[in-house]
Amino acid sequence: MLSSRCAIRPAGSAVSITLLALLSLSPVPAVAQPSEYYDEVGRLLYSIDAQGVVSMFETDALDNTVSVTRGTREALKPRITEISPSSLQTGKLTVVMFKGANLVGAKFSSKVPGIKFGGSAPRAVSAGVPIEVDQAVPLGPLTVEVTTPIGKTDATLTVVEPQIDLAALARKKEPEYRELPPGKPESCPEGMVAIGSSTGGFCVDINETSPGDWVEVEKACSYKFKRLCWSEEWEQACKVREAVGLRNILGEWEWTRTSEYAAAGEQGSGGIVTENEDWLAVVRGKQACSSKDRKDPWTGGVRPGRCCK
Known part of the structure; x- marks a missing residue:
């Protein structure tokens, strides 16, 4: 009798309660929140719908949409496959072309101090980026x-x-002379003095x-944002x-920026007799202010120069 009274309990009721409890605890699938990204002037760059599908919008200069690419977030991450040029010179600004995929709205940056991105x-598929490198930036690899x-x-x-483009310098048959306002500069950087002239004033290192x-002397001047003095300036x-x-300006030859050509049949670059014209650097100051000679820029010996600005 006791066992029969116990059997009155509805079969499966405990199972039903358990199933309801499990259903109430099961997580509801999350729905992605749609989002859109715009550039500084309000152009739509990317959108992400409720299913997580990414759309990339490419526009032209007139704000016309030229292409729409859709895919997953992983598929539309930016990729770089080619860089030209692959090197940056210190103290200069270089426009670097990055090629790859999914570069719409890309921002370029570096954690290294002294790097400026224009x-x-x-x-x-491409981005032309002006990059200016400070003179103090260490040489070697740079992560962008x-x-x-x-x-x-x-x-x-x-x-x-x-x-230094020595080939370009060698093509200049006439020495260049910088056109500057007549008279004397109002001020010069520390370590330089002003020289007045009717053909153009300039600053020269003491x-x-x-x-x-x-080449080494020309580099030494360019590193200080100066230039090797022209022969006329010197x-x-x-x-x-x-x-x-000015100190030690006489007594030994000094390199100048001016170049001249050895005519055919004269002793030219490398000390050989030339068959054609050959480029030579002008040196000044061995005995007097008018002293002048021509030396091979690569093998013509080691001597100082003087920087101008």
Whole structure:
């Protein structure tokens, strides 16, 4: 009898209660929140719908939509496949072309101090970015971070020393002379003095550079945001050396920026007799302000120069 009374309990009731409890505790699938991303002037760059599908919008200069690419967030992350040029010179601004995919709205940055990125208008597959490198930035690899609202990637450039186009200098048959206002500059950087001239005033270093070949001396001036003095400037400065306090300007040859050509049949670059015209650097100051000679810029010996600005 006791067992029969116990059997009155409805079969399966405990199971029903358990199922309801499990259903009430089961998580409800989350629905993605739609979102949109715009640039600084209000152009739509990316949108993400409730299912997580990403749309990338590419526009032209007139704000016309030229392409729409859809895919997952992973598929539309930015990618870099090609960089040109791959190196940056210290003290200069270089426009670097990044090529790849999904670059709409990309921002370029670096954690290294002294790197400045100019404005750009990235397309889906390319972006031309002006990059200015301070003179103090260490030489070697440089990591550039490329970021969009969808993701980010890294690109690697190389920081190198400033390059001098010697071939371009050699093509200049007539020595250049910089056109500057007549008279004397109102002020000069520390360590320089002002030289007045009817053909253009300039600043010149009081001291000569460390000795080196022509390329090394030219680099030494460019690193200080100066330039090697032209031959004409050097002579003008030499004539007033005592009045302005120039040091060691006479007694040994000094490199100048001016170039001349050895005609065919003369001793030219490398000390050989030339069959054609050959470029030579002008040196000044061995004995007097008028002293002048021509030397091979690469193998013509080690000597100082003087920087102008």
